[in-house]
Amino acid sequence: xxxxxxxxxxxxxxxxxxxxxxxxxxxxxxxxxxxxxxxxxxxxxxxxxxxxxxxxxxxxxxxxxxxxxxxxxxxxxxxxxxxxxxxxxxxxxxxxxxxxxxxxxxxxxxx
Amino acid sequence: xxxxxxxxxxxxxxxxxxxxxxxxxxxxxxxxxxxxxxxxxxxxxxxxxxxxxxxxxxxxxxxxxxxxxxxxxxxxxxxxxxxxxxxxxxxxxxxxxxxxxxxxxxxxxxxxx
Numbered sequence: 166x167x168x169x170x171x172x173x174x175x176x177x178x179x180x181x182x183x184x185x186x187x188x189x190x191x192x193x194x195x196x197x198x199x200x201x202x203x204x205x206x207x208x209x210x211x212x213x214x215x216x217x218x219x220x221x222x223x224x225x226x227x228x229x230x231x232x233x234x235x236x237x238x239x240x241x242x243x244x245x246x247x248x249x250x251x252x253x254x255x256x257x258x259x260x261x262x263x264x265x266x267x268x269x270x271x272x273x274x275x276x
Numbered sequence: 277x278x279x280x281x282x283x284x285x286x287x288x289x290x291x292x293x294x295x296x297x298x299x300x301x302x303x304x305x306x307x308x309x310x311x312x313x314x315x316x317x318x319x320x321x322x323x324x325x326x327x328x329x330x331x332x333x334x335x336x337x338x339x340x341x342x343x344x345x346x347x348x349x350x351x352x353x354x355x356x357x358x359x360x361x362x363x364x365x366x367x368x369x370x371x372x373x374x375x376x377x378x379x380x381x382x383x384x385x386x387x388x389x
Contacts, residue, residue, distance in 0.1 A: 169319070196374050207280075207365060207379035208320070215374045223376065255319055259375050264310055267319035 167191050171256050171268035178246040178275045186241040186271050188256030194266075196259045197239035198223070199231060201252040202270075208255060214239055246275045279303045280368050282380035289387055295353040297383050299366030302347065306368040310377070311340060311351045314363045323364075324351070356387045 172187040190197065195216050200208040200223075210223030212231040220231045228250060230242045239258075243250060251274050259265040281300045289295045297311075307328040312320035326333040326340045326349065333340050339352045353360055366380040 198376070200379075205285075205381060207282075207381040208367075208377075209379070210376055213374060213376060221374075257319075257377075261375065263375070264322040264325060265375065265377060267312075267321070269319045270317070 169256055169258055169266050169268040171254075171271050173271060174269065175272050176274070178243075178273065180246060180248060180275060182246050183242070183244050184246065184273075185243075186254055186256075186273075188239045188241070188258075188268060189237055190239075190256075190258040190266070191237065192258060192260075192266065193236070194258035194260050195236075196261070196265075197233065198257045198259075198265065199229070199239065199241045200255045200257065201225065202255060203252050211241065211254075246273075248275045251275045277302075278381075279306075280366055280378050280380040282364075282366055282383050284383050285381070286384040286386070289356045289385065291358055291387055291389050292355045295351075295356045295360065295385055295387070297351040297353075297364050297366075297385065299349045299351075299380055300347055301349075301368050303368070303370065303378070304347075305370040306378075307371050308369045308375075309340070309342060309349050310367045310369075311338075312365045312367060312379075314365060314382070320365060353385075356385075358387050358389065361385055361387045 198213040214233040257265040310325040367377040
């Protein structure tokens, strides 16, 4: 009963490097989301997906790209990391009209 | 523009007493409200929710109250226990928006012995 699994849990990047955060859910949820959490700002939506092959921008999408090639996976990419992208990233999934289930988070530091 | 506001960054309550966490919202389109609990180094976990057609929802020690006219909701925890010490986030969503959540900034609850 894994729920939502994020990989990796921690990562340190140098400015300008790229990386991909992986999110997998085993609950057959249609919707998936990427949020970032910064001190004093709660969680903010980066991108989301309403189904396989679809993605849409959230509140803070700049500097990120996403892909949902399979229903169970949602990938978040940083093409050229910046210090402003230092944050804790949470993936979540849900069905229509149900609560969202969150992964354990990825702590990313960009130096 | 903060659409969901939690104006108390922290709250300290004695074990056994009631904890009351407050949340205000500005977007009239919000019709579903949730509370999440977060421990350090873990993801948020769902606690309780309420639809805009209700004004109260209970689940064990947790009760959420919704006052639509005031655009205010509150979470009551009775009795508070040390294991309740965590950060509590209020969140809201609107119908037809793919269940996207807008979060408040969180309130850190400390339950003391």
